[in-house]
Every structure is written in structure tokens, then in C-alpha cells.
Amino acid sequence: MTRRLLLATLGAVPLALSATSPIDASRLRSRLEELSLCGRVAGGSFADGVSRVAFSDADIAGRALVMRWMRKAGLDPKIDAAGNIFGRRAGSDSKLEPVLFGSHTDSVPNGGNFDGDLGTLSAIEVIEALNAQRIVTRRPLEIVDWTNEEGVAYNNGLFGSRAVAGLLDPGEMDAVWQGVSQKDALKKIGGDAGRIDSAKRSAGWFHAYFELHIEQGGNLDREKIPIGVVEGIVAIDRYEVEFRGFANHAGTTPMADRQDALLAASELTIAVNEIVRGEPGRQVGTIGHMEVIPNAPNVVPGMVKMTVELRDLSAEKILRLGGAVETRAREIAAKTRTALEFRKGSHHGSALADPKLQTLIEDSSAKLGFATKRLPSGAGHDAQSMARMGQMAMIFVPSVNGISHSPKELTRWEDCANGAAVLLETVRRAAS
Ligand SMILES: [Zn+2]
Numbered sequence: 001m002t003r004r005l006l007l008a009t010l011g012a013v014p015l016a017l018s019a020t021s022p023i024d025a026s027r028l029r030s031r032l033e034e035l036s037l038c039g040r041v042a043g044g045s046f047a048d049g050v051s052r053v054a055f056s057d058a059d060i061a062g063r064a065l066v067m068r069w070m071r072k073a074g075l076d077p078k079i080d081a082a083g084n085i086f087g088r089r090a091g092s093d094s095k096l097e098p099v100l101f102g103s104h105t106d107s108v109p110n111g112g113n114f115d116g117d118l119g120t121l122s123a124i125e126v127i128e129a130l131n132a133q134r135i136v137t138r139r140p141l142e143i144v145d146w147t148n149e150e151g152v153a154y155n156n157g158l159f160g161s162r163a164v165a166g167l168l169d170p171g172e173m174d175a176v177w178q179g180v181s182q183k184d185a186l187k188k189i190g191g192d193a194g195r196i197d198s199a200k201r202s203a204g205w206f207h208a209y210f211e212l213h214i215e216q217g218g219n220l221d222r223e224k225i226p227i228g229v230v231e232g233i234v235a236i237d238r239y240e241v242e243f244r245g246f247a248n249h250a251g252t253t254p255m256a257d258r259q260d261a262l263l264a265a266s267e268l269t270i271a272v273n274e275i276v277r278g279e280p281g282r283q284v285g286t287i288g289h290m291e292v293i294p295n296a297p298n299v300v301p302g303m304v305k306m307t308v309e310l311r312d313l314s315a316e317k318i319l320r321l322g323g324a325v326e327t328r329a330r331e332i333a334a335k336t337r338t339a340l341e342f343r344k345g346s347h348h349g350s351a352l353a354d355p356k357l358q359t360l361i362e363d364s365s366a367k368l369g370f371a372t373k374r375l376p377s378g379a380g381h382d383a384q385s386m387a388r389m390g391q392m393a394m395i396f397v398p399s400v401n402g403i404s405h406s407p408k409e410l411t412r413w414e415d416c417a418n419g420a421a422v423l424l425e426t427v428r429r430a431a432s
Contacts, residue, residue, distance in 0.1 A: 053152045083148075086142055229362055
């Protein structure tokens with residue numbers, strides 16, 4: 001089925017929730033469709049996705065829409081020095097820390113219509129639903145649209161949430177991307193690099209952080225489960241590996257005399273797969289980059305540079321697996337008579353979702369009649385910055401065929417509405 005036909009079919013399906021949930025599913029849909037106009041290819045349709053890279057004209061237009069809808073929901077949007085857009089709804093006890101929730105509206109080039117957009121517009125929808133029901137929560141509510149989550153601009157993601165958590169890198173304000181400084185880019189969206197420290201908040205400034213997001217993987221769609229409860233965002237270890245052999249004539253060097261760096265790299269590629277699959281769990285391991293030198297058809301490869309990337313919720317587990325990969329790499333180097341360099345490239349720790357908040361999402365889903373499944377997030381999210389400052393949890397909804405960062409990214413309208421309904425119920429309970 002083509003995407004367009006699929007959308008037309010989905011459009012004809014009555015939204016199961018529209019009668020029972022205070023979430024206005026048709027307004028959420030029409031706003032997602034309207035936001036999609038910001039960054040749409042000329043002459044394209046919703047099915048062509050969006051290019052709404054942070055700080056672009058499309059991003060600025062999208063942020064203006066978000067602020068217009070915040071005002072319609074009775075909020076007074078404020079932009080901090082990092083360009084994050086916040087909107088606060090008073091609670092009955094103004095002394096309490098707020099319940100914070102939201103997502104981002106920037107995208108990758110040729111991205112989809114749901115990544116970030118769903119969580120941001122659902123946050124506004126939650127406020128609208130509470131207004132419509134005249135519910136005043138005990139805690140204040142604060143919604144947020146984070147700046148440059150994707151990190152396409154300046155090649156550094158989670159910008160806005162890292163600024164708030166005090167996790168910006170030294171010199172990050174001096175970065176230049178496509179001829180524009182980070183300082184000027186921030187000015188374009190109402191931020192202020194000169195006061196960037198003012199965006200920083202202290203730990204515990206919110207009571208709980210929630211983010212509704214599409215899964216961007218295929219687990220929920222495959223198992224037909226409407227709501228995913230995120231256990232945490234995985235830790236990532238990257239290694240840079242080099243095998244150095246001897247580049248020699250491919251016609252005159254006998255097989256037994258070769259020091260073939262690619263043969264070693266190939267064995268390690270298979271070994272990583274074996275090691276990662278060699279124990280139960282959801283850990284993943286990838287050789288995603290390989291450089292063969294000199295990379296010529298008639299030369300025995302003299303050198304290979306490659307990366308090994310390992311991900312899991314448990315930082316301890318991937319550290320141990322990395323050790324096993326290194327041991328195997330040394331055995332392979334000895335066997336192939338190559339020299340090995342095995343360096344740790346980068347380490348990003350995991351961010352665990354709070355167990356009580358996970359239960360809160362499950363209870364809220366159960367009340368609404370939705371089955372849930374706990375699962376890790378293999379992708380990064382602003383929630384991981386917030387995990388450094390307080391308790392957080394994430395709600396996932398199914399991505400059709402697990403596709404994301406693509407115009408083919410799709411979450412069914414009823415799944416969007418279901419996710420918003422669970423966000424509403426969860427926030428209401430957390431703020432009571
Ligand atoms: Zn996202």
C-alpha cells in the first residue's frame with residue numbers, strides 16, 4: 001500500500017477515543033498536519049515529510065505556530081537564553097515544583113512528521129483538555145519545546161535540554177555551521193548566547209519530566225501494543241579499532257605470506273556479532289564504519305580503520321562486552337599477523353527512567369484500557385538531559401514498520417491520540 005493510500009485509509013477509521021477521552025484527537029491531527037507545512041518540500045504533501053532543521057526559516061515558522069497554539073491554550077510562552085520555549089499553567093499550590101513535559105519540533109533533513117512534533121503538540125493538547133474540563137492541578141504544569149534536539153545544526157544534539165542541565169561543552173557557543181555562528185543562530189530564534197548561563201536550572205527544579213515520543217523502532221508495531229513504557233535511554237560505547245598489516249601486490253603475494261588487515265577486520269566484524277548475541281538481553285553491537293587502505297582491487301589491504309559501537313541500558317554490560325571484543329581482536333591480530341590498536345572513542349552513560357513514574361504510566365494506560373510494554377530507547381532524547389536533574393519517564397507510541405528519520409515515518413492517528421490521552425492522565429496524576 002502506498003503511503004498516501006494508507007493515510008487515506010487511516011483517515012476513514014473512526015478514532016476509538018474521540019468519544020471517551022478529553023483529548024481532541026481531530027485537533028491534534030490537524031495541528032500536526034499544519035505544523036508539517038513548515039519545512040515541506042515545495043509542491044509536496046504530508047506524506048513527503050519535513051525538513052525543519054533547527055534555526056532554519058522552517059524551524060522559526062514552526063516555533064511561531066507552537067507559541068500561537070500555546071497562547072490559544074491560555075499560556076504565556078517564554079523563550080529562555082537557549083531558545084527553549086516554555087509555557088506554564090498555574091497549579092493550586094504555586095510553591096510546588098512543576099510537572100514538566102514536552103518534546104522538540106526541529107527535524108532532520110527529509111525527516112518525518114511525528115518525531116518530536118507529537119510530544120510537543122500533545123503537551124499543548126493536555127493543557128487544552130484540562131482547560132476544557134476546568135481541572136486545576138495541585139502542582140503547576142510546565143510545557144516545553146526544546147531547541148535543536150536533533151543536532152543536525154552544529155553536529156551536537158539535545159542543545160536546549162543540555163543548556164538547561166548545564167551540560168554544554170566548552171566552546172560550544174563559538175561553533176560555526178554553514179557559515180552561521182551558534183550565537184547568531186540563537187539570536188534568530190529569540191535566544192541569547194551572551195546570557196546562556198541563565199538557561200541553566202538547578203537540580204530538582206521540576207517534580208517529574210515526561211516526554212511522549214514515537215518509538216522509532218518496530219517493537220510496539222510488531223506486537224500491536226499501543227503504549228510503550230520506556231525503561232531508560234541506552235548507554236553507548238564507541239571504540240576506534242585499527243588493524244595494520246602490509247599492503248602488497250595482490251597477484252604476486254602468496255596467500256600464506258599475507259598480512260591482510262581486511263581479513264582481520266572481517267573476522268572481528270563477525271566476532272562482534274557473535275559476542276553481542278552470545279548472551280540474553282537487548283544489547284546491540286554495530287560495525288558501522290570501515291576504511292580500507294589503500295582500497296584498491298589489486299592491493300592486499302594494508303590497513304583498516306573501523307568503529308565498534310555497543311548499546312544497552314546497562315553501562316556495565318557493554319563495558320564487559322567491549323572487553324570481550326578487545327580480547328578477541330587481539331587473538332585475531334595474532335592469527336593474521338597484523339598490529340592492533342584498540343581505543344575507547346566515546347562513552348555516553350544510560351539515563352534510567354524512574355520506576356515509580358513507569359508504574360504511573362502503566363496505571364494511567366490501564367485505566368484507559370491500553371496494553372503496555374516496557375522497553376529501552378535505543379535513540380537519544382531530551383529526557384536524558386532531564387534525568388540528570390530529576391526523575392523522568394517516557395511514553396512511546398508505535399512507529400509503523402519502525403521507520404523514523406524518514407518521510408515514511410508514520411504513527412497512526414489513533415495511536416497519536418492514545419499517546420496524548422496517556423500523557424494527560426499521567427500528568428494529571430503526577431501533578432495531583
Ligand atoms: Zn525526537
